[in-house]
Amino acid sequence: MKWNKLALIIGMSTTMFQASAQSSYGYYGHKNFVELTTVSYVPILRNIYDFVYSGGYRKTIGGTLVETSNDWFNTGIRLSIGRAHKQNSAISLEFGYDYWSLPIGGVGSETNDGHLISIHPLQNLKMKTLRVMPKIHIAKKGSLLPIGLSHEIGFGISRTTIREKDYLYYVKVDPYEPAYFPQSTKEFIDYNQRHNGIQFLYGLKIRNPINKVFAMNYGFRYLLDFQVGSSTSFNEDFIYKNNRQAFIREYTRFNLLTNALSLDIGVTFVF
């Protein structure tokens, strides 16, 4: 609820700013823009880490075995709406989804009834991150935003959840005790759990006009996503509370921070 309020405040303040902004004549008289952009991450740092330590796993083509896999490529989509209020500055509100893999490798823990349980290997979890971020676009004096080269700076919030899928895993239970082990991932992953974060963005983007209303945009961005709060996606009934924090959030935090650089390409509609 708290998160929703924050999003609302950011959205409203952005809209108000846009409405009150003084303007230039923009691009052929158009100052507003809607932008649809795909983002592509190549998590270089994460892969360096995985090269040193164990990485994650993925399903084989048959869907039964799990084989080692690194997280090579993630993608996302952004929808922005903005307005140039001066020749060389603009403001926009960006909504986006990132789809990415979380390579955990495995989980070892103690169940509520005292058994030791090891889930290993665990297929990489499919994550999605919803992002909301107001941005300012700054260009050189004499530029004509929304067209041309601009620097983007943003500060916003994110919410990461695990996509509900039937993940493949192997479970080993303490052999000396009667064992309970989950039948499906739903039993130890709480798909409703949300991981909130705050994010900082710096990007460099070019919008090259295709005609008087459309432009192609491309560039790159650095996005630092800091996970906040203490939550885990592991079901409390399944894993002890004191172990909860150790997993998903930590992995998520690490992954998002090591996923900082992305390349963007998309289209901009100016109106």
Next chain:
Amino acid sequence: MKFVLLYLLTVPCWLTAQIDFNDYQTIQSSGQIPTDFTAQTYEKIEEGLTVQRDGMSRIEQREFLEKTGYAIDDLLHSGLVVYGDELSNYISAIADDLLSDNPQLRSELRFYTLKSNVTNAFSTDQGIIFVTTGLLGQLANEAQLAYILAHEISHYTEKHVVESFNWSRDQRFSHNWISQMSVYKKEREFEADKLAIDMYRKAGYSKDELVSTFDVLLYSYLPFDEIKVAQSYFSSDQMYLPPFMFPEKEYEIKADEHEDDSNSTHPNIAKRKEAVKKELEAVTGTWEQAKFKQPEETFVLIRDIARFENVRTSILNTNYGDAVYSIYLLEQKFPNSMYLKRMKAQSWLGLYQYEKLGQISKVIKATKEYEGFSADVHYMIRKFNRSSLTTMSVRQIYDIYQANSTDPEIKAIYSFLLNELGRDDKFNLSDYSALTFQQAVDSSLALIEKQSLDSLTLPLEVTTDTLTVEEPAKKKTKYDRIKTKTAVSTEIVVGESIDSIKYYLYGLSDIITDSSFLKNLEDERAIEKERQNRRDAFDALSSREQKKILKKNQYNYLEIGCKELIVVEPKVYSYKKSGVDNVKSEQLEETFSEALSESAQLADISLYSIDSRSLDQNGSKGFNERTALLTCLRQIGNNNYKVNPFPVDFSLLRELEGNYGTSNVLFTIVEHSFNPNIRAGYFLYTILFPPALPFMAATYIPIQLMQANKTEITLVMLDIKTGEVIFGDSHYLNEPVKKLNLGAHMYDLFMHLKTNPR
């Protein structure tokens, strides 16, 4: 045969053309516009490639054609070249004579006049021969011109241009390329001199005049005549100039035909004369005795036109000292010329503006350059101080205005002066005496002493210094006068001199009581005071408030309520590593022109485009309009940025304003380069921390690549009614030069311009 017919058809036109020197206007192009001016350069290059040049590969040929082609086309479109005018027609007629036995060669050549005070003529590989007004103004007779043309034609036929081509230099941006185009090796000059003799002789010109042509070259740096200025020329009943304002000695003319030419591209004059004399001895054919084959009056007319042009060019180039002397020379022959009066007023206005700026030395000759009688004028101007030059300028312009107050140009110059005086807090009328110098002398010596005059001796005649009456100019040439200078007596009759340094305070006695002048000045001062009050009020604000106001009014300077606009020659310079990519630049210019037109249409602004690409449709009228506008811009460029010059072609600009219904003219230049500026050295730092290498590669390179497009759009807008720069702006962008990008910027500009001033 066709040339004979052409000659018969054209010669009467310029023979009968009456030039009204009293109401002179700068020469303009007329008739069918030659393809030299309308064809695109890249078309000329492709055409040039069809001709094989000996000893050149195809790549070298292309480079040669590109570099020379663009340099020549820049010159053709610079606004300095005229075709179909009296001067070009006269030169062509002489060339017809010279080449009457070689019609094939004649058909390859075109002759144009170049408005430049440099004494020069030069030929190009394309077959164009340029002759400067500076040269025409210096000539003593037609035969001299014929020999110079024959010399240039020989350079063309012998392909000396190709040989002397400077491969290492991008000639497009060279500031001195007019001179560079006429630089050949010494032996080539001798060769052209030699070949020219035959052509000259066959045409029937006098042998005696041939060697004297070299005197023209020897003394070409001097003004077109050598006559001592009478001190009375600058004095009047109202303004007395004491003799100490003029030099006591005559400045020696230092030209030496034997000068050391070891570091020069040309052989010295003595050597050339000697070589020509030797050649003449070897000539066996008969010689005719013609100094003139065209009527002599036509030559004199042409030379006078060239001299009038020299005055204009001097003003255009801010050489006001030279202009004043040239006007003096011409006024001997044309005392009632309104054009000369206008130019005189402009010269004094310019001198005043530079004196006010403290940069008078920029517009007159340095002391070490003083030579001949023209030095007297420069000496006098240098001798003036801030107050006395102001007084002299006001005096001169006021007198011209009083005598010609109905002339719109003189009226405009007078208003311009008042505007300048209104902003000159050092010009105080209370400093000036209500008496003339003579009256002051007559009334009271004590009063004069009170006015801080150092000493006074009553003159017997204050302004009686005169020269003996000169022989008519046509009887004696400049060169005769220089050579017989020692024998000439100046015979100045001067009364006992007055040693006064405050003489100028008596120079405005009538003006300070002229109610019209006082009212106009008061009005200008009131406007300036209001401006100053606004500036003071702004300065009194806090820095935050100032920023707020500046932000609020950031586009005010563009908002002029302009609905119609003239755009001149949108220029694009696209740079590659080795310099300007001329071909690409030319193509981008077309793109830019289209972008301008479309944007103006969208912004609902009536745009009149005057550029070299539309000359096919606009013909000579368009060419002349373009020339007038480029001249206006050139004049601004020639001046200090703090000086707002009065437009030298005022009447042409007024006419143009009337034709288009607007006085707003926009000049645009776009410069573009693609330079990623990636420094490989930065990657060496990653040796210290190898994991940083992929980041370096993934961030540094994209950032540099994305910022690699570097575009600068320069905009200058003029009000040709006043000659004022309305605004000048430069925008630096990281964008490619594309129609949509440029169009968007132009649209934004047009929308601002359309907005009415707040």
